Amino acid sequence: xxxxxxxxxxxxxxxxxxxxSLLACEDELLAVAGQIDIAYFPEASxxxxxxxxxxxxxxxxxxxxxxxxxxxxxxxxxxxLVTIGACATAGGIQALRNFKDVGxxxxxxxxxxxxxxxxxxxxxxxxxxxxxxELHGCPINKHQLLEVISAFMSARKPNIPSHSVCVECKxxxxxxxxxxxxAPCLGPVTRAGCGAICxxxxxxxxxxxxxxxxxxxxxxxxQWKVLGATDAEIQRTYRGFNACAEAFKKEGLRYDDKxxx
Amino acid sequence: xxxxxxxxxxxxxxxxLSADGYRVVAPTVRDNAIIYDEIATVxxxxxxxTDKQDGGNYRLExxxxxxxxxxxxxxxxWKKFLHPPVTRLFRAKLEGNxxxxxxxxxxxPDFAFFGxxxxxxxxIAIHDRVLIDEQFVDPxxxxxxxxxxxxxxxxxxxxxxxxxxxxNTGPKASFGYDIVLTEVxxxxxxxFTVETGSEKGAEVMSKIPLRKAEAEESETAEKIVAETxxxxxxxxxxxxxxxxxxxxxxxxxxxxxxxxxxxxxNCTMVCPTCFCSTVEDVTDLKGHAAERWRKWDSCFTLDFSxxxxxxxxxxxxxxxxxxxxxxxxxxxxxxxxxxxxxxGRCITWCPTGIDITExxxxxxxxxxxx
Ligand code: SF4
Ligand code: SF4
Ligand code: SF4
Ligand code: SF4
Numbered sequence: 001x002x003x004x005x006x007x008x009x010x011x012x013x014x015x016x017x018x019x020x021s022l023l024a025c026e027d028e029l030l031a032v033a034g035q036i037d038i039a040y041f042p043e044a045s046x047x048x049x050x051x052x053x054x055x056x057x058x059x060x061x062x063x064x065x066x067x068x069x070x071x072x073x074x075x076x077x078x079x080x081l082v083t084i085g086a087c088a089t090a091g092g093i094q095a096l097r098n099f100k101d102v103g104x105x106x107x108x109x110x111x112x113x114x115x116x117x118x119x120x121x122x123x124x125x126x127x128x129x130x131x132x133x134e135l136h137g138c139p140i141n142k143h144q145l146l147e148v149i150s151a152f153m154s155a156r157k158p159n160i161p162s163h164s165v166c167v168e169c170k171x172x173x174x175x176x177x178x179x180x181x182x183a184p185c186l187g188p189v190t191r192a193g194c195g196a197i198c199x200x201x202x203x204x205x206x207x208x209x210x211x212x213x214x215x216x217x218x219x220x221x222x223q224w225k226v227l228g229a230t231d232a233e234i235q236r237t238y239r240g241f242n243a244c245a246e247a248f249k250k251e252g253l254r255y256d257d258k259x260x261x
Numbered sequence: 262x263x264x265x266x267x268x269x270x271x272x273x274x275x276x277x278l279s280a281d282g283y284r285v286v287a288p289t290v291r292d293n294a295i296i297y298d299e300i301a302t303v304x305x306x307x308x309x310x311t312d313k314q315d316g317g318n319y320r321l322e323x324x325x326x327x328x329x330x331x332x333x334x335x336x337x338x339w340k341k342f343l344h345p346p347v348t349r350l351f352r353a354k355l356e357g358n359x360x361x362x363x364x365x366x367x368x369x370p371d372f373a374f375f376g377x378x379x380x381x382x383x384x385i386a387i388h389d390r391v392l393i394d395e396q397f398v399d400p401x402x403x404x405x406x407x408x409x410x411x412x413x414x415x416x417x418x419x420x421x422x423x424x425x426x427x428x429n430t431g432p433k434a435s436f437g438y439d440i441v442l443t444e445v446x447x448x449x450x451x452x453f454t455v456e457t458g459s460e461k462g463a464e465v466m467s468k469i470p471l472r473k474a475e476a477e478e479s480e481t482a483e484k485i486v487a488e489t490x491x492x493x494x495x496x497x498x499x500x501x502x503x504x505x506x507x508x509x510x511x512x513x514x515x516x517x518x519x520x521x522x523x524x525x526x527n528c529t530m531v532c533p534t535c536f537c538s539t540v541e542d543v544t545d546l547k548g549h550a551a552e553r554w555r556k557w558d559s560c561f562t563l564d565f566s567x568x569x570x571x572x573x574x575x576x577x578x579x580x581x582x583x584x585x586x587x588x589x590x591x592x593x594x595x596x597x598x599x600x601x602x603x604x605g606r607c608i609t610w611c612p613t614g615i616d617i618t619e620x621x622x623x624x625x626x627x628x629x630x631x
Contacts, residue, residue: 028546035546147543154544163526163562166612170530171346171557175294175336178612180319188525188612202292213563214577216523223317223613 005054005153007032008040010074012060012067013094013122017139018085019043019059025142032149051077055152058131061087061094061122068119068128075129082148083125086138086241090210093138095122095244099252122244135160137193138208138241144193161192162213165205168196177204184224186237189215189247210242217251231255263479264471266442268451271329272303274412274440275375277468283373283410286342288335293321295335297342300375307332314421314494314605316614327451330444333420334378334604338533339385342372343405344392346557350401350540353551360551367401373410377438379431380423382413383602384533386437390596391536401555410461413438415486417445421494422605424618428497430602432489440466443482454482495605497618498625499589502599505625506590510582514623519578521613526559528607528615529584534600539564560584585617 009019023029023044032038039049056078062068075081086092097105102120106113125131135148144160151158161167165187169176177183177199185204187196193209211217221234229237235255238248266274278285287300290307300306312332313320324331352363377385389406392399416423416432425431434441439462442453454474457463474482529535539558544551558565560583566573574580592600601617608616 031546146546150544150546153546154548156542156544159541159543161562161564163559163564164523166525166527167530167557167559167562170527173296173337173341173346175292175296176319176527176610176612179317179610180292180294180321180336182318185612188523188527214524214575216520216577219521219523219613222521 004035004037006039006049006052007036007149008051008053008056008074008078009038009043010040010056010058010060011043012058012071012088012125013063014060014085014087014092016043016059018088018137019057021084021140021142021145022057025146028142028146032146035153036149053078054080055149056081058083058088058125059085061091061124062119062128063094063122064118066117071125071128080132080152081125081129082133082135082152083131084135084137084140084145086136086208086210086245087122088125089134089136090242090245090248091122091124093241093243096239097122098244099239124244133158136191136209141193141195163192164188164212165190165192165194165196165199165209168192168194169199172196172200174199177202178223178227182227184227184229184233184237186220188212189217189220207237207240207242207248210245211247215247217247218254221251221254262476263443263454263456263474263482264466265474265478266453266455266469266471268327268329268444268453270470271453273469274465275300275303277465278373278375278410278412281410281465283371285373285375287375288330288332290321294319295321295332297335297337297339303329306330306376311418312420314423314609316422316608316616317611318614319609326446328417328444328446330376330414330442331418333416333418333423334381334606336531336606336610338531338604338606339374339377339381340388340533340536342374343385343388343409344399344402344536344538344557348401348555350553350555353553355549367404369404369408371408371410372405373412375412377411377413377434378416378604379413379434380425380428380602380604381533382411382434382437383425383428383430384604387534387596387598387600387602388536390598410465411438411440413441413458415441415443415482416489417443417485419489419492419494420605420609422608422616424493424495424497424603424605426490426493426603427495427499427618428599428601428603433486438462443486445478445482445485447481452478454479495603495608495616495618497601497603497621499599502621503590503593505621505628506586509624509628510586512624512628514620514627515578515582517623518581518615518620519576521615522577522581523613524561524577524580525612526561527610527612528617529559529561530557531606531610532588533604533606534588534602535559537565560587581615585620588617589621 187205
């Protein structure tokens with residue numbers, strides 16, 4: 001019998017939602033546990049097994065000097081490192097601070113700011129160590145997570161598309177909210193993965209899965225304006241969970257000097 | 262002379278089709294659009310509704326009358342039934358040192374397509390050509406296609422993005438139907454002229470209450486369709502289009518359209534003739550079972566042109582150009598027909614309203630001849 005591969009799940013600055021997607025797998029989680037030695041997963045079990053780990057799933061972003069040391073250690077004990085969720089892949093909602101002065105927040109919020117040791121940026125894991133695969137989403141889709149783990153077990157490439165959400169709408173036969181309702185939608189510039197949930201409920205996409213492979217945000221914004229969106233609304237939309245993902249950051253910054261209202 | 266079916270008897274046509282074992286799929290209103298889905302009665306048809314269409318814009322509106330077919334084509338096309346968006350091709354099980362393939366045993370439904378427009382008949386004919394008549398037959402398509410019963414409808418109006426007249430594909434159905442209807446609303450009167458196009462069609466017609474049309478009724482119906490010809494929302498000059506696009510491979514307009522194109526793939530997904538698909542193999546956690554799935558794909562995704570070492574078409578420009586040039590030009594060499602039937606879906610459902618007729622016009626008008 002082959003040795004079972006060892007899995008570790010790590011957390012940095014995050015809400016735990018993505019790890020919970022793994023727990024939410026329920027039945028499938030038992031199958032995972034049958035095939036993989038869940039060696040380190042504090043959220044699920046206190047038992048810990050020492051490294052090296054065959055597969056590390058990393059949630060959360062890097063926000064403190066201590067995080068930087070820790071992720072480097074994790075990289076050293078991980079044969080494969082996969083980041084999961086918007087925090088780990090793009091810095092998360094907490095990366096909104098990247099647009100402001102963190103020192104100022106600290107002074108306002110904490111009675112003794114000198115005790116606070118933080119970086120001035122919330123950064124994705126890939127800014128600090130080599131990442132083997134990034135699974136996007138806020139939160140990630142549990143079926144995609146299982147696909148990544150199954151693919152890893154079979155040493156094959158995971159079937160995780162990087163095209164637009166629009167393709168998911170169309171595969172499901174969902175009526176486009178942008179064309180049929182005039183609702184601004186981020187779907188055309190957003191990576192598929194959620195199954196196009198929002199348009200199914202007659203809402204525009206919020207961009208939870210971050211930028212798709214070749215996002216043309218500028219053209220989409222032009223159309224949003226035709227639909228009546230203001231500069232401030234457009235900027236706010238891009239300043240979400242994936243505010244610091246490159247394409248969304250760039251589009252948000254285009255409106256910085258226009259920030260009047 | 263055609264027959265006449267009074268509008269109050271339309272329900273009987275649906276009932277006869279159901280009784281013959283067909284699943285009747287037809288236009289129906291959902292989420293502010295007219296889509297195609299299974300219907301039970303005439304009440305499920307978009308009676309009294311119409312659609313206003315333009316680049317990137319679709320709105321449902323109430324009509325002043327009770328027309329059953331007073332609109333044009335919506336976001337769905339019949340390809341969703343004949344060439345399903347997602348389908349499993351087979352499963353495989355680990356056995357000893359090898360594996361065993363478990364073929365897919367799908368009960369192919371018998372569909373009656375109810376309300377097929379002329380442009381759509383042409384689109385289906387194109388798929389027949391590509392997916393059945395070529396060297397390799399697609400069994401999924403073929404099995405479904407063979408069983409279809411087609412009730413066509415001649416268009417009593419053209420939509421804002423329709424251009425079947427330019428493509429020679431409508432608005433009057435000329436082939437490919439079992440029955441064709443023309444809806445007439447004339448003062449207090451509401452009826453359909455009915456013609457059959459096959460034995461199957463004649464058999465169904467024999468089971469519903471019909472009478473011979475008066476000359477005047479048949480003329481009124483013809484006039485309605487003739488007027489539709491004059492209402493086309495779009496026009497595309499197809500003169501020498503195959504060579505025009507090949508000659509203009511480097512035209513600056515491709516850069517201009519690429520600046521607007523989102524590479525979102527909506528145009529290809531809604532197009533009734535686009536047939537590209539991708540194949541995905543999935544394995545379970547144990548590695549004991551595998552499945553092969555087929556999904557609609559698009560020349561607008563990066564994966565589409567991924568080969569060892571990278572993407573062949575990495576720029577938006579190369580992808581838009583590929584799509585339009587294939588559709589309007591290379592298709593002619595490949596399948597001896599245009600790949601466009603002028604239905605206008607790609608225009609209406611493009612989130613930024615990119616208009617294939619406008620792109621051709623721009624290239625034609627600004628061509629630099631050397
Ligand atoms: S609703 Fe949004 S995601 Fe869906 S097709 Fe329209 S623009 Fe794309
Ligand atoms: S393109 Fe022609 S045939 Fe098709 S819906 Fe429009 S008018 Fe009818
Ligand atoms: S290219 Fe556009 S207009 Fe032509 S058949 Fe396809 S969707 Fe219809
Ligand atoms: S032409 Fe329109 S629908 Fe097609 S990929 Fe470009 S933006 Fe999307």
